Structures are given as C-alpha cells and as structure tokens.
Amino acid sequence: MKIVIAGAGIGGLVAALSLHQAGFRDIAVYERAAELRPLGVGINLLPHAVRELTELGLGDAVAELGVAPSRLSYFNRLGQLIWSEPRGLDAGYAWPQLSVHRGEFQLLLAAEVARRLGPEAIRTGHRLVSVEHGEHSERARFERPDGTAHEVEAELVVGADGIHSALRAQEHPDDGGPVWNGLILWRGTATIPTYLDGRTMIMAGDGEQKFVAYPLAGETAETGMTRVNFIAERRAPEGASELADWNVPIDPAPIVERFAEWRFDWLDVPATIAAADEILEYPMVDREPLPHWRAGSSTLLGDAAHAMYPNGSNGSSQAILDARTLAFHLAGAVRGLGSSAGAVETAAAVRAALDAYEADRRPATAALLAMTRQLGPERVMQLAYERAPEGFADIHDVIPEAELREIADAYKRAAGFHPAALTERASLTPASVEP
Known part of the structure; x- marks a missing residue:
C-alpha cells in the first residue's frame, strides 16, 4: 500500500513514523519548503503527546531537546498568583511535559524519518495543489518551485499541510480562511535571570x-541565567485589519512599551522582551470545525483539520494524537485483509479506517477548539480580572478553589490528558501489519 503525506510538520512526520511502526513501508512525505530548517520558537508537548513519542521510541531524544516544566502558574497583571499546579512527572504522570524548540523538534523527527524510512522518504520542494479521488486510489498533484507538476498515485493521501491546507480548501471551498480573534502575538526567546524555581x-x-514564559533549557553556563521562550499578547486597536504576514520580525521597543508596567518581584517582563534575540509577530487565528475530514481515500490531520488558538498549549500535542490514531485504525483495518486482497477490498478498508479515525478525533478536537475560544484553562485569569480588576488579598475570595480546580480539570479531560484517563487508556501502538 502506498501512502502519501502532504506536509513535513510535526503531524506529518509523526504520522510517517507511526505508519512505519505499524508495518507500512511505502510512505512518502512531500513538503513545500525547499529545505527543512529549525524555524519557530518554543512549544509544549503535554504528557499525552509525550506518551505517544515514548511509544515511538523517541521519549529520551525529545527530552534531551528541552526542559520538563515543574509547574504551571497563572497570575494577574499585578503579578499576583491566581492558580498554580504541578505538571508532568511532578503531577504524578507517568510521562513528563516537555518544553522544546519547535524547529529543533521538527528536525529530530525528520532525521528519524530518514533513518527509519530511508533518506528519500521526505521530498522537499513539493507543494500540494490538489487530490483526485479515484474509485480505488487517489492521485495527488504537487507543484515544484520551478512551476513543474509532479503527480503520484496512492491508496491513501494525508493532508497534513497546515492551517492553509490545499486539501482542506479543495474539499471545503466555502469554509473561509483562518478566523482572527483580534489578538496579536509576539513570540521570541531570550536569556534572562532565572525566575521562581527555574x-x-x-x-x-x-x-x-497576556504574557507567557517558560524555560527551554536549564540554567546556562552563566550562573543564574535561563533561556526562555515567551509570548506577549495584546488585542489590536479597534478597526485594525488582520495581519498580512505570519512571521514578521519586528522591533522589540514598541512591545516593551506596551508591557512597561509589568515588573513583578519574580520576573521583569519588559526586560525579558527587550532581551529577545528576535521577535516574530503573528495574528491569533483558528479555523472553524469541519463537518467531515475524509474525502475518498484522503483525510486531514493536525492544523489542516482543526487549527486552534494556543490557549492550553495543545496544538502540537493534538497533531501527534491525530497521527497515532490514524496509524492505529489503518493498521487494524488492513491487518484483516490478507495478501490476496484486491484494490476494491483495500480501498474499502482504508476508507473504513479513515472514518474510524475521524470518529475518534473530529468530535474531540471540535470540542477542544470551542473550549480554546473560551480561553481554555486560561479562563482563570479572565475571571480574576473581571471579578477583581484592581487585584485581591486572597484569590479564594474572588474565585473558590473548587472552581479553579474544575476549570483546570475540565480542560485536561477535554484534551485527553487527565491523569487517570491517560494512564488507563489503551495504547495507540497497533500490532504491525504484514510488510
């Protein structure tokens, strides 16, 4: 069976590794970029995603890239603590939460794809244009940088081609583009004095x-200093139009000014922003949930299927869960075919597997998308602002502890990493199909 994956991002690469682990051997990943480079800033891989990476044999390698946060703490604009909880191993999970540089993580995955699937498994410089659905197979059409076309026939096409997915646009032409909520994000990395427990x-x-920060590594060679990823966020002025570009390098000075008063006893926010190596500007956007992902023997995965706001730090983790679930169902469907199965039986099995994958993942991600639009677990900060805009003496006079805890737990349940449920869930590593 030939499998084509459009997109060598995190979701597409984990899909390739998961399908290979499941016993599939004819897998090709097509990437529009001419080369894979360590772009981007920090991301968080939550315990449910780290479980999947561990079952792929990558847990230790990914852990070496970054740091495992001990806690997640929410504060108001005055630096007063609203809610704090342990994370990962410190919270009793069997798997850590890991903060890593997105580009370094992507390159690790790409290197592992090349090692396991072969050096030709990733084909760069190929932008997906369209997919033609045949009775028994799919025909994917790609465009090269010189404008020439390349077509490939496969029994399965996976559209992991991001928030501007060509396959999504083809199958849902009236869907519209990414939806901007009026917030602008400024992302960067900086080396700053170690704060709190490091x-x-x-x-x-x-x-x-809002301001978010987390370490990307332990203390540097300079004692008392830590390299962190940060996100500064602010609503755009009324009447502002959506940003035209997603990776605009900007001067930090205006951002520093916007956060000039945010100097806490434990962290100097404007100094952190001023220390950035580079600041990139993004609009905060998501996509509307779709009525279906499958068309013929093709399906969507990751941001192509369910791009969501970063509230909850869950986008990459959900793409990893997509990839693992897809491989699990495909292996289960194909395993029962036998070596004499023809094109009709194979196509039927693939489409049944895609429907099972979608039944597992589409409702779950749609619910999570809706929750992120209500700020997800970060809602505790908004409640504190609405109920006590000038601050508080005791947060529990403003938000009862039971309410704070339920907000945190509800998000974990929706996202699939509530501790008990994650531990009890069956593995997504399937028995291998016959190669």
Whole structure:
C-alpha cells in the first residue's frame, strides 16, 4: 500500500513514523519548503503527546531537546498568583511535559524519518495543489518551485499541510480562511535571570493582554541565567485589519512599551522582551470545525483539520494524537485483509479506517477548539480580572478553589490528558501489519 503525506510538520512526520511502526513501508512525505530548517520558537508537548513519542521510541531524544516544566502558574497583571499546579512527572504522570524548540523538534523527527524510512522518504520542494479521488486510489498533484507538476498515485493521501491546507480548501471551498480573534502575538526567546524555581511555566494577564514564559533549557553556563521562550499578547486597536504576514520580525521597543508596567518581584517582563534575540509577530487565528475530514481515500490531520488558538498549549500535542490514531485504525483495518486482497477490498478498508479515525478525533478536537475560544484553562485569569480588576488579598475570595480546580480539570479531560484517563487508556501502538 502506498501512502502519501502532504506536509513535513510535526503531524506529518509523526504520522510517517507511526505508519512505519505499524508495518507500512511505502510512505512518502512531500513538503513545500525547499529545505527543512529549525524555524519557530518554543512549544509544549503535554504528557499525552509525550506518551505517544515514548511509544515511538523517541521519549529520551525529545527530552534531551528541552526542559520538563515543574509547574504551571497563572497570575494577574499585578503579578499576583491566581492558580498554580504541578505538571508532568511532578503531577504524578507517568510521562513528563516537555518544553522544546519547535524547529529543533521538527528536525529530530525528520532525521528519524530518514533513518527509519530511508533518506528519500521526505521530498522537499513539493507543494500540494490538489487530490483526485479515484474509485480505488487517489492521485495527488504537487507543484515544484520551478512551476513543474509532479503527480503520484496512492491508496491513501494525508493532508497534513497546515492551517492553509490545499486539501482542506479543495474539499471545503466555502469554509473561509483562518478566523482572527483580534489578538496579536509576539513570540521570541531570550536569556534572562532565572525566575521562581527555574522550571515554572507562567501566564500573566487576562483576555485583553497576556504574557507567557517558560524555560527551554536549564540554567546556562552563566550562573543564574535561563533561556526562555515567551509570548506577549495584546488585542489590536479597534478597526485594525488582520495581519498580512505570519512571521514578521519586528522591533522589540514598541512591545516593551506596551508591557512597561509589568515588573513583578519574580520576573521583569519588559526586560525579558527587550532581551529577545528576535521577535516574530503573528495574528491569533483558528479555523472553524469541519463537518467531515475524509474525502475518498484522503483525510486531514493536525492544523489542516482543526487549527486552534494556543490557549492550553495543545496544538502540537493534538497533531501527534491525530497521527497515532490514524496509524492505529489503518493498521487494524488492513491487518484483516490478507495478501490476496484486491484494490476494491483495500480501498474499502482504508476508507473504513479513515472514518474510524475521524470518529475518534473530529468530535474531540471540535470540542477542544470551542473550549480554546473560551480561553481554555486560561479562563482563570479572565475571571480574576473581571471579578477583581484592581487585584485581591486572597484569590479564594474572588474565585473558590473548587472552581479553579474544575476549570483546570475540565480542560485536561477535554484534551485527553487527565491523569487517570491517560494512564488507563489503551495504547495507540497497533500490532504491525504484514510488510
């Protein structure tokens, strides 16, 4: 069986590795970029995603890339603590939460794909244009940088081609583009004095303005200094139009000014922003949930299927769960075919597997997308702002502890990493099909 994956991002690469682990051997990943480079800034891989990476044999390698946060703490604009909870191993999970550089993680996955599937498994410089659905197979059409076309026939096509997915646009032409909520994000990395315990992920602010920071590594060679990833966020002025570009390098000075008053006893926010190596500007966007992902023997995965706001730090983790679930169902469907199965039987099995994958993942991600639009677990900061905009003496006079805990637990349940449920869930590593 030939499998084509459009997109060599995190979701597409984990899909390739998972399908290979399941016993599929004819897999090709097509990537529009001419080369894979370590672009981007930090991301968080939550315990449910780290479980999947561990079952792929990558847990230790990924852990070496970054740091495992000990806690997640929410503060208001004055730096007053609203809610704090342990994370990963410190919270009793069997798997850590890991903060890593997105580009370095992507290159690790790409190197592992090349090692396991062969050096030709990733074909760069190929932009997906369209997919033609045949009775028994799919025909994917790609465009090269010189404008020439390349077509490939496969029994399965996976559209992991991101928020501007060509396959999504083809199958849902009236869907519209990414939806902007009016917030602008400024992302960067900086080396700053170590704050709190050196392993805490912090979020401060509310729905109008927010600052997030977390370590990407332990203390540097310079004692007392830590390299962190940060996200500064603020609502755009009324009447502003959506940004035209997603990776605009900008001068930090105006951003520093917007956060000039955010100097806490434990963290100097404007100094952190000013220390950035580079700051990239993004609009905060998501996509509307879709009525279906499958068309013929093709399906969507990751941001192509369910791009969502970063509230909850879950986008990459959900793409990993997509990839693992897809491989699990495909292996189960194909395993029962036998070596004499013809094109009709194979196509039917593939489409049944895609429907099972979608039944597992589409409702779950749609619910999570809706929750992120209500700020997800970060809602505690907005509640504190609405109920006590000038601050508080005791947060439990403003938000009862039971309410704080339920907000945190509800998000974990929706996202699939509530501790008990994650531990009890069956493995997504399937028995291998016959190669």
